[in-house]
Amino acid sequence: MSSDDRTDDPSLSPEPSDESVTPDADTDTGVLAAALAEPEPDDLPPVDRPEGFDDTAVVPPVVPPTDEAEADDDEPRKRRRWPWFVAAAVIVLGGVYVGGYFFTGSRLAADTTIAGVDVGGLSPAKAEARLDDELGPREGENLTFVLDESEFTFAAPDMGLSLDTEASVDAAGGKRSWNPLDMVDTLFGGDDYPAELDVDSELLDAATATIAQTVDVPVTESLITFPEGQPVATQPADGRRVTSDGLLEALREVYLVAEGQVEIPTEVVEPGVDxxxxxxxxxxxxxxxxxxxxxxxxxxxxxxxxxxxxxxxxxxxxxxxxxxxxxxxxxxxxxxxxxxxxxxxxxxxxxxxxxxxxxxxxxxxxxxxxxxxxxxxxxxxxxxxxxxxxxxxxxxxxxxxxxxxxxxEALGIVEKVSEFETYYPNTQYRNINQGRAASLIDGTILKPGEQFSFDKVVGQRTAANGFVQGGVIEGGRFVESFGGGVSQVATTTYNAAFFAGLDDDEHKPHSLYLTRYPLGREATVNWGTTDLKFTNSTPHGILIKAWVVPSNSSRQGTMHVEMWSTKYWDIEAGVSAKRNFRSGSTVYDTSPECTAQAAIQGFDVDVYRTFKQNGQVVKKETKTAVYRAGDAVVCGPPPA
Incomplete structure (x- = not known):
């Protein structure tokens, strides 16, 4: 068989050569298909081969593909397609999410109300404008708070409250949000929201404190004391208090919505030990x-x-x-x-x-x-x-x-700087009461800057404190009461302090003028309501000496007060003419306690005090005494 015949016969294998060992990548597909379809070697007719020829060196037969091999070839193609679907889905969802974010800030949900005002479907700007129109005029209305029997009324500005329309709209969904729930709510939701407030915390705290003064109940803590050497227990009890935070939360719900009264929220304060x-x-x-x-x-x-x-x-x-x-x-x-x-x-x-x-x-x-x-x-x-x-x-x-x-020694008490004395008729209650008050004042030392208080030094005029009943002035009339005559001790002490140059912090003349005292320069006292107070404003200490020379059937009593220190002021006193005269009326009194008295004229008068040092006037002061008119009191019924 010629070589040309072998080449043309598709049933024959090609001559072995170096180029036929490995198929060329550019081999024609028709040749490859023919190779895939060539019959098994046993079916081929005998071929003369040169001695030593090895047919195994020929290109190995190609196994034809099966269905399973085709399936394996399709799977990689499917795996190459699914990432594109996922990427496309992510892009679509991301676009929807971003769009939802911008959508949330564009309008409020359809059924949205703020403090009762319908703002559904409005843009934030229009919603704010509607709130200003409808709620703005109501901001000046008073707020009334009640609890039990207590009631308080405040103007909203006085409590530091004002409407914040922007914050109110934002809280109701008027601002953009990345929260998917907010996006859904913008489409399908809607609710009633309270008004958001601007709060001045200082004003709110001040209003809360005003309410708390009445509403708060202090907690009673467990306590054991020993009043007579034996333990006595104080049982614990809850307290109650109102707080600024609690009051503000209550206001958020009702501000510009509710009419009438607001219940004051309180919280229980429990004792530390039950x-x-x-x-x-x-x-x-x-x-x-x-x-x-x-x-x-x-x-x-x-x-x-x-x-x-x-x-x-x-x-x-x-x-x-x-x-x-x-x-x-x-x-x-x-x-x-x-x-x-x-x-x-x-x-x-x-x-x-x-x-x-x-x-x-x-x-x-x-x-x-x-x-x-x-x-x-x-x-x-x-x-x-x-x-x-x-x-x-x-x-x-x-x-x-x-x-x-x-x-x-440092007080510098070396000399007498002032003294004063007054007199009283023979009266036993005056001897007792004035003597007792004088003994309590005697020896009092005032350091520089220290204040004297008659009530503090003498104490309450009671029987337990050594006082008896005597004549006092009440309501322009003379009546009987404990401590009668003690005002003469106050008057004498006041004048001694007056001429020592001490500061007059508190003194009150008698309501009726009594001729035994210096005109306009006297003082009355009444426990708990009317006191005599003066301060040692000098750089030296003050020693007060006080005593009584009692009255008897042959002499009147004398009240003495002296001030000892180092001389600091030279004092000159003066008095104006009386003015603004007034008269009382006639009163008939049928009570057993009646004390008859003549009419006493009322008037005003000024008292002058001039302070000098080394002959030079340093300062002056003026005090005005106002005396009321005393009624004429007749014991018995009025004439027919």
């Missing part, structure tokens, strides 16, 4: 605290500190959520000193008195005793102890006086 905890403290602290005296070991001495020495200073009080004992060192000082006189001596203050017409200082003296501050701290742990453990080991130390010799 009744059960109080009972535990009573049994574990209070009862053991008074079970026995406390033994004090001081040096070689051993004494018992009685329960009565420390219980006046002892409390078991609430601290946070527990009860703890507390001892007040100041309240402990007095009883402690009295109870431990066997250990030391009390400190003695310096004293200044007038002896033979001159001031004399009695030196102070330090004491030796226990320190109240130390005792207050170390006594607490042993109050719940028993047996040998109920004891303290302490050291007695020096106790300095409160008013030392050096303090007394």
């Amino acid at each position: 009744a059960e905890g109080l009972e535990v403290a009573m049994q574990e602290i209070a009862v053991p605290a008074v079970s026995a005296p406390v033994v004090l070991n001081v040096g070689d001495q051993q004494i018992e500190l009685p329960v009565s020495a420390y219980t006046p200073a002892l409390q078991i009080r609430t601290e946070g959520d527990e009860m703890k004992p507390y001892i007040d060192p100041a309240a402990l000082a007095g009883p402690l000193t009295d109870s431990t006189t066997g250990i030391g001596e009390k400190a003695v203050d310096a004293d200044i008195d007038i002896v033979n017409g001159a001031p004399v200082i009695t030196p102070s003296k330090p004491g030796i005793g226990l320190q109240p501050e130390v005792m207050a701290t170390e006594l607490l742990p042993v109050l719940t102890a028993t047996g040998p453990e109920r004891a303290l080991t302490l050291e007695a130390q020096p106790v300095e006086p409160e008013f030392t010799t050096a303090d007394a």
